[in-house]
Amino acid sequence: MMQARKPIPVCEAVEKVMLHAQPGKIELVNFSDVGGRRLAEPLIATNQVPTFDKSPYDGFAFKASDTKDASKENPICFEVMERIGAGELPTITLESGQATRIMTGAMIPEGADCVAMLEVCKDFQENGKQYMEMKRRMEAGQNIMTAGSELDEGAILAEKGAYVNPGVEALLATFGYNEVKVAKKPLVAIIATGTELLDIDEPLQPGKIRNSNGYMVGAQAKRAGADCKYYGKLQDELESSYKMIEQAFHETDMVITTGGVSVGDFDLMPEIYKRLGAEVLFNKIGMRPGSVTTVAVKDGKFLFGLSGNPSACYVGFELFARPIIQKALFNNSCYHIKAKAVLKEDFPKPNPFTRFVRSNIEYGPDGLEVHLAGLDKSNAVSSLGNTNALMVLPGGTRGFKVGDLVQVLLLEETRGQAEFQI
Amino acid sequence: MMQARKPIPVCEAVEKVMLHAQPGKIELVNFSDVGGRRLAEPLIATNQVPTFDKSPYDGFAFKASDTKDASKENPICFEVMERIGAGELPTITLESGQATRIMTGAMIPEGADCVAMLEVCKDFQENGKQYMEMKRRMEAGQNIMTAGSELDEGAILAEKGAYVNPGVEALLATFGYNEVKVAKKPLVAIIATGTELLDIDEPLQPGKIRNSNGYMVGAQAKRAGADCKYYGKLQDELESSYKMIEQAFHETDMVITTGGVSVGDFDLMPEIYKRLGAEVLFNKIGMRPGSVTTVAVKDGKFLFGLSGNPSACYVGFELFARPIIQKALFNNSCYHIKAKAVLKEDFPKPNPFTRFVRSNIEYGPDGLEVHLAGLDKSNAVSSLGNTNALMVLPGGTRGFKVGDLVQVLLLEETRGQAEFQI
Structure with missing residues (x-):
């Protein structure tokens, strides 16, 4: 079972994944359901504004x-x-x-x-x-909002892929978009693997833990704009796992599994990809956490094999699955916004590989500040609640100190950037 | 009908409103519905982590x-x-x-x-x-994650009022919170007033415009964490308007109206507050846009009388209604985060009063940058789609230039700050 895996750089991994990205499908939704969706076509002014000369005052x-x-x-x-x-x-x-x-x-x-x-x-x-x-002299045109002075008919007010925030809703209402063409939410299958996993409503048992990764990744997928279908958890048993994953692959737009991608005796995902006939784009990345993240493709559909370690799983989703979901939602700015922030805590660990540290950004008096979100162990779930950014520490660096300027990826923005740069 | 109204400073207006803020109600939701809600009690580790000595490796x-x-x-x-x-x-x-x-x-x-x-x-x-x-010498304890090494039982992992992001969902799953106590979403009545308003599905008619404010404010209320009930639009006629607003007041947790708060012959809201027996906290604020924003209270319930001008309406909601909703969701950091940003466009207009400019912040190479979101007229709806911040320009200033450092309020953050500072 021991395999020699060759790690590839993160940027190369993202590039390999994005080569297979596909635009999504379009659906027509009622205006009342449009909030938080992404437009499938530009929002165009269907009339000039104002439509008539009007008074701005009493x-x-x-x-x-x-x-x-x-x-x-x-x-x-x-x-x-x-x-x-x-x-x-x-x-x-x-x-x-x-x-x-x-x-x-x-x-x-x-x-x-x-x-x-x-x-x-x-x-x-x-x-x-x-x-x-x-008793005052007035000028012709004074205090008159002339027809068309604010907007021409045909003006583009939001691009295809734009996130529908309250302002966009106001524009849709103004121009009579009672039904709106939006990107259909991709349906993501979520499957957690591991005999050690209990359901959320089960009491703890010796040697077992509750399935948190599946729900976490589901929440991340929803934050990214997708819908989720939970297929539950799989025992570390090949036949039943294969069947469930094959079924999920056919019923959804992409499959995310957590666990089973490492090199242990019970890590079944490599064999499952093989049986499915999926092309494995990579199975090892020069990054921490998440080095064993695996991405495979079959018939244009993705299978994301995320690590079973909570933080590695979290990072793997944000780096590889999220931009694929964003592309399906017609958002070309599909990557997390990168920003510079001042480190507020020492991070003495050396970084042989690019490291993504779960972090918490704040807006300080001198600009963006970044704090470690908590314990930085790849198996630590407790630090995740506080996470709104990933701090990116380049490989080959020997640790960072308070006051150092570092790069962060912002996880809670509705906007993004068109290039993956770390 | 002409009334002398005395404008009060923005900070004083916010203070007056917040004196009447009330914590909300609690409801129990299934774990599957907890994403995006706010916790009604602290999230406590129900067991130590790990619960047993375990191996971090194969x-x-x-x-x-x-x-x-x-x-x-x-x-x-x-x-x-x-x-x-x-x-x-x-x-x-x-x-x-x-x-x-x-x-x-x-x-x-x-x-x-x-x-x-x-x-x-x-x-x-x-x-x-x-x-x-x-062939290697090992130390006792090496590569063993001992029971409790990550978390003690009883540790507080998220505060009351915390927003349930994917990390918090992971924690809830880990600790078996199959049902979760969250803040009940306050129900907000949305009523647009004005004989000129058409519904979104009506064709344009001479002299009329479509109701966009109602839907915009509804979307803002949802972004703030509330549920909305649309009561449609009211003609500028006192009896029917009073009845509808009284009904909405009894059926919901707060009432937001747009329009009808100015001093025109058809501005009926002052009379309606009087008939309801609501205490008007203020009806004029030293700010632009939104100077005629009115807030009234009766029996601990709010009536927000926002301007009929789209941008004034937008600003009025974010400054006064949003913190009340956040408080009802147990979030004590109920105000928008304030940050410093570098102005990227000239804003030559003098500011006799505190001005809130619809803006668009970006993360530039040297930190936060702020751009004007578009037309800055209080009646301009077209600039709102691009808005993710309000730039705050103090009263008594004579305009600002590219490169000036200005304050912005961030509109799309799930977190906030505990003090209103502008």
């Missing part, structure tokens, strides 16, 4: 030329012809000496070319008629 | 003292008594000269006090028995 509309001689000493008086609220239509074309009382958002009446704010006008009644008096 | 377990004379020239030979996979239990107590083949994660057998990695051992068969030979 006030009076009239001809600016009527006020050319207006001053404190020479107030100009207008007869108020009608009152228009937002959503109402003016019925009177204004002549010189006439004004229309107008509310914020209402349409400018024919004949008017400016709006004076309510605060600078004085209105009064006389002989059953409404009048308004003002 | 290899052989034996007594370290057997190797005290081991060297290249003097290999030590062990009889291999049994093979234990992860999840299996050892059956043999090892004596001197005996070893157990052990897999990663498996329990250390009685009598053994170290594990040699597979790679440094040589196994062979002789006369139907299994043997293993090694």
Whole structure:
């Protein structure tokens, strides 16, 4: 069973995986379900904005030329012809000496070319008629939002692959996208392997632990924008494991297994890939944790064989499975954003290989700061709750000190970057 | 209808609102639904980790003292008594000269006090028995993860109010939290007011616009962790508006209206608060946009009267409604994280009042950078899709230039800060 595996550099591993990335499928969802999805086509303004000349203020509309001689000493008086609220239509074309009382958002009446704010006008009644008096000179066009001044019809407001945040929802509503074409969420099969695994609702037994990796990776897949189907946990037994994985492969868009990829007597994944006829892209990477991460492809579908160690599993998902999911969601900026941060704790361990340390970034007075999220052992689950970034320490370095500038990958951003750089 | 309103400073407005903040209710959810929720009690380790002495590697377990004379020239030979996979239990107590083949994660057998990695051992068969030979001296305790070495029983792994990210899910699974106490999502009533509003599926009509604010604020409320109930849109008519808002007030945990809070003839909200008997905390704030934002309270329940201008509405929600929702979710770090960023575009407008500019932060080579998200007019919806931060420009400043250091509030973080500072 002992195999000689040749580790490849992380960047090469990512590159090998991404060569097989596929765009996903499109589905039409009701507007009410669009939040948090990604657009399958650009969001285009279906009309100009505003669609009509409108008033940005409460006030009076009239001809600016009527006020050319207006001053404190020479107030100009207008007869108020009608009152228009937002959503109402003016019925009177204004002549010189006439004004229309107008509310914020209402349409400018024919004949008017400016709006004076309510605060600078004085209105009064006389002989059953409404009048308004003002003492300032107005310019033609003043306080008028002209049709199309904000947006042209056809303007692209969000790109294909854009994440639907509250602002994008507002735009979709504005332009009447009652149904929206979005990327279909890829369905990810989650399978944990290992005879030692108990279900979450089982009491502990000697020698056993509860399955946490499966649920963790499922949560990561959901954070990445996918749907999950849990296939439970597999005993370390070849026939039944093969059958379950084959079934999952056919029923879903990609299969993620945790455990069973190492070189132990019970690590069955290599044999399972072989039987499936899947091409193993690599089975060893020059990185810590997660060096035994394996990725295989068959018929354009991925099988991610993540380590059974919680942190290695976590890192393996974020580096290899997440960008594949993002690509399926039409997001070309499919990699985690890389940022520079100041290290706030010593990290004395040497790094023979590129190391990804579960970390916690904060926004300090002098910029981004990075703290170790907790215990840095590849089997430590306790540090993961606090993790919102991976600190990247290059291979061949001898440890880092407080104050050192390091690279971090940000795990909770909805945006990303188009290049994988570490 | 013209009222003299006295603007209060933003910080004072936030303070007034937060005096009425209430913790929320608790609900028990199945583990499968816990992602993205907030914990209603601390996450406590229900057992030590590991629960038993285990092997971190594939290899052989034996007594370290057997190797005290081991060297290249003097290999030590062990009889291999049994093979234990992860999840299996050892059956043999090892004596001197005996070893157990052990897999990663498996329990250390009685009598053994170290594990040699597979790679440094040589196994062979002789006369139907299994043997293993090694040439290195081992220390007692070497390569053994002792029970409790990672975590003590009772350790607090996440605080009350913590956001359930994939790492927290892993911890919940590890400790058997099949059901989890989380904060119940507050139910927010969303009501858009204005005769000019069309539904998303209606064709445009002269003088009218589609309701985008209601959906935008609903999406913001969901991003903040609430559930929404849409009560549709109201005509600018007092009786029917009052009835709908009163109904919403009784059916939900808080009411958010958009529009109708200004001083126009059709701005009905002031009258509605009066009829409801709600205490208006303020109705004018020294900020742009959103100066007419109104917040009222009755029986400990909030009514947020946001502006009808999209951007003013957006800012008003994030400053006043979001921290109230976060508090109801037991998150004491209920305010947006504040960070410093380098301005990447000129912003020449003077700021008589504190200004919140819809912005887009990026992680540049020299740290956080902030770009204007687009048009900065309070009625501009088109800039919102690109918004992930609010840039805070203090009142009394005369404009800002590329390269200036400014404060930003981050809108897409799951974490926050405990103090409102701008």
